[in-house]
């Protein structure tokens with residue numbers, strides 16, 4: 001395959017122009033080979049600033065959105081993040097370089113297994129994965145000071161709100177499927193929550209339950 005480094009440098013400059021200026025976030029993106037998270041036929045396009053198909057009707061998020069959300073999470077090495085929607089694993093890999101640990105949940109077994117293989121290849125040992133329904137969160141590890149949901153829903157899932165620590169916040173796209181949604185920040189206070197709209201976006205929908213994957217056999 002041709003050298004993707006020039007594409008990567010161009011992308012980083014574009015993200016900076018778009019407002020992703022945090023050095024740690026740009027560094028994390030620079031050190032995370034997006035091509036490894038893509039199906040082979042898609043790898044040449046790894047540094048296009050667009051979402052791309054990863055199978056099971058799902059997509060890897062657009063680099064700008066990954067940069068934007070990573071920056072808005074305001075992470076440091078003491079924080080732990082819960083991610084709903086592992087997908088390709090790319091967002092989780094970027095986050096792992098910015099915080100202490102990432103817990104990530106995916107409902108498609110085949111996607112989760114591919115993501116786990118890449119985490120291993122890259123030596124990302126601070127990512128814990130779970131095949132499950134993100135609507136249920138990860139109660140054993142709650143509360144979380146940061147939650148990121150990378151699939152859209154009409155309303156914030158109540159169990160995720162419950163698992164948010166006081167003073168912490170959740171970033172998630174809210175809105176109807178295939179229409180314009182908004183990434184919102186929902187902050188938990190001593191008494192109640194407040195919601196701010198951050199950015200209009202379009203994400204794949206959040207779907208309840210564990211998926212039955214399209215490819216037949218899924219050997220463990």
Ligand code: SAH
Pocket residue numbers: 058059060061084085086087088089090091092105106107108111132133134135150151204205206207208209
């Ligand atoms: N963060 C991913 C984006 C993947 S797209 C990346 O960087 O590639 C959103 C993902 O959310 C899809 O893989 C989809 O299967 C998953 N998803 C949707 N509903 C879910 C649910 N209820 N629980 C867990 N994962 C879910």
